[in-house]
Amino acid sequence: MRGNSPPPIGTELMSWSESLATCSETDEGLTRSYLTDQHRAANELVQDWMQTAGMACHIDPVGNLVGRYEGAEPGLPALMTGSHLDTVRNAGKYDGMLGVLTGIACVKALHQAGERPNFAIEVVGFANEEGVRFPATLTGSRAVAGTIDPDCLSCRDAEGITMAEAMRAFGLDPARVGEARRRAEELHAFVELHIEQGPVLESKGLALGTVTAISGATRFRIDLFGMAGHAGTVPMSGRRDALAAAAEAVLLVERRCTGAAGLVGTVGKIEALPGAANVIPGQASFSLDIRAESDAVREAAVTEVIAGIRGIAERRGLEARIEKYDENPSCPCSPWLIEQLERAIADEGQASLRLPSGAGHDAMTIAEIAEVGMIFVRCKGGISHNPAEAITAEDAELG
DSSP, X not given: OOTTOOOXXXXXXXXXXXXXXXXXXXXXXXXXXXXXXXXXXXHHHHHHHHHHXXXXXXXXXXXXXXXXXXXXXXXXXXXXXXXXXXXXXXXXXXXXXXXXXXXXXXXXXXXXXXXXXXXXXXEEEESOSSOSSSSOOSHHHHHHHTOOOGGGXXXXXXXXXXXXXXXXXXXXXXGGGGGGOOOGGGEEEEEEEEEOXXXXXXXXXXXXXXXXXXXXXXXXXXXXXXXXXXXTXXXXXXXXXXXXXXXXXXXXXXXXXXXXXXXXXXOOOEEEESOOTTEEOSEEEEEEEEEESSHHHHHHHHHHHHHHHHHHHHHTTOEEEEEEEEEEOOXXXXXXXXXXXXXHHHHTTOOOEEEEEOSOOHHHHHTTTSOEEEEEEOOGXXXXXXXXXXXXXXXXXXX
16 A cells, blocks of 8 residues: 555646636636736745755745755755746746646655755756747746846736836836846756657657757848739739738748757748739738847758748849848757766666757856756647647656
8 A cells, every 4th residue: 555655746747737727817818927826825835845845945036936956065066947937828837837837856866865966956947948928038047047037027008007116016127127137156057857848759669868958039020012912803824913912932941940959940820912812912921030049050941941042032023121020040059968877768668769949948048157958848739829738647757
């Protein structure tokens, strides 16, 4: 009989995930955004689990929840782990949160065994990774890395409330945000566990993967201007159809970004004006997102795609306006951390796969001050940012 023995780690992780999902701004689905009552409730709930696991806890000046488990002697550099506690709208239960909860479970196991490693361990529940309430992302991890843009404090939510005002209402002092910064010498390394958010591990029958790099990304807004005209009277040969040109551009992106390892290109939003069934579109606007593990591969694809779009516009007699509004370089994971994570996976009797992360994570920001590593956990169907997001207790425990 098990008697009063604790539940298996995977079972406890799933139970914690269910409890944390009750901290939601909506009754249907899960939404938890920055500096809300639900953010506060999540911090309080997770802090209780941290303290039970043997950690000393505090909320830093930007709203991150930090739990620290001292090593063999006080004040040693820390192995930092964790992820984010905020969500997208209508989210799943594991994106971000699983990385925080797994860190707590690991510390709890050490604490129950009376073990103190030769370094401290810090588990961080980062704030505002997703950027749902305010037009700013990775706020918590940028503050820790010392790279937060002070201008983000003046950005406003949909109700017109600035981030600085929301901080004050939350009990934080926006003038002290800089105090969240950590020095490189305080950290041994940073390791983030995250659900894969893709189908690769599942397709290969693997529970765990080791991340080689967080892909770099370049994003554009593209506007094509032609000439609107009557759908019934303008001959096909004389049209300057902006939407037809945009369609050709979308296929160019798909063609150029297919086949190169780790390279992906996406047109996720497109609009045609004037938007009437009987009018030839005189303007088409679309987004472009190109990502790759290798910056050289990404940059080469960007150069060719943009040149191709300009060529399409010129051939069709259109004006092209192309605005690059965001670009982030690739963030490689540390080779020694990749190798150590692979050894840990092998010690669990599991095969591992090296793969890049096409999504951004707090790890890419913390890489400014520490070497980083990431481990992926298989998720059902590769579904994420969706209530259908699902993992198993067995995979959670292996992670």
